[in-house]
Amino acid sequence: MLKQLFLNKRKSFEVFTKAIMYLSVGLTAALVLFLLLYILICGIPNITPELLMSKPSYLTEKIGILPDILNTLYIVFATLLLVLPLGVGAAVYLTEYATSKKMVSIIEYAAEALSGIPSIIYGLVGMLLFSNHMGTCLMAGALTLVIMNLPTIMRTTQESLKTVPQSYREGAFGLGAGKWRVVRTVVLPGCVDGVITGCILSVGRILGESAALLFTAGFAHAVNGLVDGLAAPGATLTVALYVYAKEQGEFGVAFAIAAILMLLTLLINFAATLVQRHFAKRRSI
Numbered sequence: 001m002l003k004q005l006f007l008n009k010r011k012s013f014e015v016f017t018k019a020i021m022y023l024s025v026g027l028t029a030a031l032v033l034f035l036l037l038y039i040l041i042c043g044i045p046n047i048t049p050e051l052l053m054s055k056p057s058y059l060t061e062k063i064g065i066l067p068d069i070l071n072t073l074y075i076v077f078a079t080l081l082l083v084l085p086l087g088v089g090a091a092v093y094l095t096e097y098a099t100s101k102k103m104v105s106i107i108e109y110a111a112e113a114l115s116g117i118p119s120i121i122y123g124l125v126g127m128l129l130f131s132n133h134m135g136t137c138l139m140a141g142a143l144t145l146v147i148m149n150l151p152t153i154m155r156t157t158q159e160s161l162k163t164v165p166q167s168y169r170e171g172a173f174g175l176g177a178g179k180w181r182v183v184r185t186v187v188l189p190g191c192v193d194g195v196i197t198g199c200i201l202s203v204g205r206i207l208g209e210s211a212a213l214l215f216t217a218g219f220a221h222a223v224n225g226l227v228d229g230l231a232a233p234g235a236t237l238t239v240a241l242y243v244y245a246k247e248q249g250e251f252g253v254a255f256a257i258a259a260i261l262m263l264l265t266l267l268i269n270f271a272a273t274l275v276q277r278h279f280a281k282r283r284s285i
Contacts, residue, residue: 036262043259046252056221063244063253067221070258071138071234074226075217076206078142079149083202084145087153088188094154095161096183108158122148123212127220131216139230141217145206152205153198160167160194161187193276200272207261210238219243237261 054064090107094157098104126144134140164187172182221240234241237257245254 009062039255039258039262043255043257043262046256047259051253051256055223063250064221065237065240065253065260067223068235068237068240068257070223071217071229072207072236072238074229074234075142075145075213075236076203078139078230079145079206080202082142083146083149083153084195084199087150088101088157090150090154091157091161091184092188095158095175096179096187100127111155114147114151114186115155118211119148119209120211122205123215126212127215136216136218136233138217138234141213141236142230144212144216148209148212149202149205151203153195156198156201157191157194160191160197163194164190171239189225196272200269203268204265207264208238210236210242213239214242251282 028234030139051063052069053066054062054069056062056064093103111225114235122144124141126147130140130143131137168186168190169182172186177185213236217236217239219235219239220233220236222232237260241254241257241261244250244257
């Protein structure tokens with residue numbers, strides 16, 4: 001009798017737990033789907049060729065986000081160009097070359113601490129370190145974002161390096177390969193997924209960052225080339241969204257920018273998934 005009662009209570013607890021889990025999953029999925037559909041429904045009707053292909057004119061009160069799109073692409077390119085070699089190189093050194101476990105643990109702890117710092121603090125530091133010497137420009141914003149995203153790239157690459165079996169390294173050493181050759185031809189090709197994951201996370205953070213760029217990159221809406229644009233102040237899409245929604249009350253334009261950012265994020269994730277599948281297929285051959 002007691003055993004049956006215990007089994008009934010256990011079965012009821014399992015049913016209750018499953019119900020809570022399903023409810024949590026359903027609420028999370030519904031919330032994400034609602035936000036996605038709400039932004040796209042409100043934003044896509046406001047996306048026009050004139051909005052995408054023109055710059056704002058204060059004389060005619062015309063609104064265009066072409067400078068903001070270009071500034072976003074410039075700052076993503078500059079940030080990844082700087083942070084990828086630094087992050088991947090640091091991860092390779094800590095995993096493959098560093099001999100002091102205490103130093104490695106200290107650096108890993110510092111990287112995790114840097115990942116949790118609010119972005120507004122990075123903006124303040126970037127303003128003091130970069131903007132005061134370079135002026136308010138996209139390059140100052142890119143350097144600030146490099147500091148922000150360096151821990152992400154380093155940690156994701158480091159964890160991916162640890163998944164490469166040690167037998168691969170030992171086999172390469174047994175064939176007479178040197179340390180750098182083993183890292184370059186055996187280890188790094190086996191952790192491409194981690195590097196791509198770090199790139200996805202970094203691009204997503206760059207696209208969604210506004211607080212740090214408000215202090216360093218500025219608000220300008222001028223169309224410039226890559227070199228001139230990095231040396232000049234400029235507003236990215238997220239900064240422009242803040243300006244149009246908060247300062248000017250143009251919520252239609254703000255929703256259009258939000259929809260563009262959402263579509264860019266989905267496109268980047270889709271492209272990254274294709275690249276990951278490509279490298280996974282190459283490794284399986």
